Amino acid sequence: MALAGAVRCWRPGAGPSSLQMQALSLHMSKTAMGASQKDFESAMNQVKLLKKDPGNEVKLKLYALYKQTTEGPCNTPRPGVFDLINKAKWDAWNALGNLPKETARQNYVDLVSDLSSSDSSSQVKPETDRKQPGYETLVVTSEDSITKIMMNRPAKKNALTIQMYREIMLALEAASKDDSTIIVLTGNGDYYSSGNDLMNFMNTPPGEMEKEAKNGAILLRDFVGCFIDFPKPLVAVINGPAVGISVTILGLFDLVYASDRATFHTPFTHLGQSPEGCSSYTFPKIMGQAKAAEMLMFGKKLTAREACAQGLVTEVFPDSTFQKEVWTRLKAYSKLPRNALHISKQSIRNLEKEKLHAVNAEENSVLQERWLSDECMNAVMSFFSRKAKL
Numbered sequence: 001m002a003l004a005g006a007v008r009c010w011r012p013g014a015g016p017s018s019l020q021m022q023a024l025s026l027h028m029s030k031t032a033m034g035a036s037q038k039d040f041e042s043a044m045n046q047v048k049l050l051k052k053d054p055g056n057e058v059k060l061k062l063y064a065l066y067k068q069t070t071e072g073p074c075n076t077p078r079p080g081v082f083d084l085i086n087k088a089k090w091d092a093w094n095a096l097g098n099l100p101k102e103t104a105r106q107n108y109v110d111l112v113s114d115l116s117s118s119d120s121s122s123q124v125k126p127e128t129d130r131k132q133p134g135y136e137t138l139v140v141t142s143e144d145s146i147t148k149i150m151m152n153r154p155a156k157k158n159a160l161t162i163q164m165y166r167e168i169m170l171a172l173e174a175a176s177k178d179d180s181t182i183i184v185l186t187g188n189g190d191y192y193s194s195g196n197d198l199m200n201f202m203n204t205p206p207g208e209m210e211k212e213a214k215n216g217a218i219l220l221r222d223f224v225g226c227f228i229d230f231p232k233p234l235v236a237v238i239n240g241p242a243v244g245i246s247v248t249i250l251g252l253f254d255l256v257y258a259s260d261r262a263t264f265h266t267p268f269t270h271l272g273q274s275p276e277g278c279s280s281y282t283f284p285k286i287m288g289q290a291k292a293a294e295m296l297m298f299g300k301k302l303t304a305r306e307a308c309a310q311g312l313v314t315e316v317f318p319d320s321t322f323q324k325e326v327w328t329r330l331k332a333y334s335k336l337p338r339n340a341l342h343i344s345k346q347s348i349r350n351l352e353k354e355k356l357h358a359v360n361a362e363e364n365s366v367l368q369e370r371w372l373s374d375e376c377m378n379a380v381m382s383f384f385s386r387k388a389k390l
């Protein structure tokens with residue numbers, strides 16, 4: 001509801017210290033005696049300084065109290081049934097009945113004082129303070145109704161360890177229930193992610209290969225399943241090159257923003273493996289059979305612009321302004337009506353959910369076999385012996 005213009009009392013603005021001082025002086029004057037006209041004017045100014053939007057219900061209350069204080073009881077005709085905004089405002093004002101002007105003024109000042117106190121206690125904190133505890137391989141923060149999950153293993157190009165798969169699942173589970181509107185996955189450092197950590201294949205005793213392959217397939221099924229079922233808008237902020245599973249799951253995101261430094265590489269055949277992340281289904285749908293085969297079968301690496309032209313990426317930004325442009329965009333999107341956004345996401349996804357889970361199960365059962373193949377073992381060994389030979 002667009003009330004901002006009419007409730008002359010609302011405009012986010014200045015810094016915390018002036019806000020806190022005004023709240024304090026307002027509180028002191030109103031407790032000494034009834035609120036004066038000066039207190040009322042000061043409250044009207046203060047409401048413009050609030051950083052946090054108090055929501056339509058509170059804005060309606062402020063509007064009603066303002067009108068009651070300045071004009072007395074509502075005696076204008078009720079707006080027509082289709083004039084929704086003015087009708088809501090009229091209803092709020094009319095609900096105050098014959099409340100005396102002095103009481104309305106006092107209530108207005110009290111309400112603003114309460115809003116100011118909670119607003120100053122929720123001022124922006126540095127990122128280190130906002131960081132959610134409990135993650136070792138991720139940095140998870142929430143701000144402006146956006147939960148950001150950042151893979152945090154820059155020295156290893158954000159290669160995904162078993163612990164990282166698990167922590168990403170936990171972070172998604174928590175984000176699905178928090179009050180965020182949008183969830184972002186991104187990487188710390190120069191890479192978005194180099195995909196599965198190839199060490200995941202190296203620590204298995206010879207007799208336990210089959211069991212480990214089975215466990216790996218279960219973990220992968222659950223990991224990809226979280227993206228299939230995720231109920232809120234998911235945005236990938238691709239800060240640099242992306243490899244393997246970090247690319248294939250992009251078909252399950254709602255928006256993919258990429259720096260022009262990013263590349264997209266799925267070298268499954270070279271690794272003796274096969275596609276996962278539902279890409280065997282989503283990629284041909286997104287980019288057509290021929291282009292999907294080039295990526296998934298022949299390991300063609302795409303630039304960000306090529307990936308955008310093929311529909312895998314939503315938009316490409318110059319690396320120099322990437323973070324600024326993307327976060328400005330996301331902050332604007334995060335103010336959209338939350339429930340409507342989530343319902344739209346779910347309507348789109350629900351049409352495909354069953355199919356995606358079936359594809360996920362099929363891909364994982366093929367991969368489970370692939371991990372036991374000589375082709376896969378040799379490719380992994382050759383990656384790790386590469387450095388030793390230099």
Ligand SMILES: CCCCCC/C=C/C(=O)SCCNC(=O)CCNC(=O)[C@H](O)C(C)(C)COP(=O)(O)OP(=O)(O)OC[C@H]1O[C@@H](n2cnc3c(N)ncnc32)[C@H](O)[C@@H]1OP(=O)(O)O
Nearest residue numbers: 155156157159194195196197198199216219220243244245
């Ligand atoms: C539960 C199991 C689920 C499995 C799901 C199936 C998923 C499949 C895939 O994701 S397949 C894709 C796997 N990824 C790769 O094949 C990429 C391998 N890495 C590379 O090719 C290169 O490292 C690079 C191109 C990403 C970057 O090259 P460069 O710029 O030359 O840097 P370095 O190679 O020196 O890398 C720095 C440091 O990071 C280590 N590292 C990078 N990526 C991985 C990786 N994927 N796995 C393990 N380690 C990785 C690299 O070894 C270096 O370590 P060091 O400094 O030498 O200790």
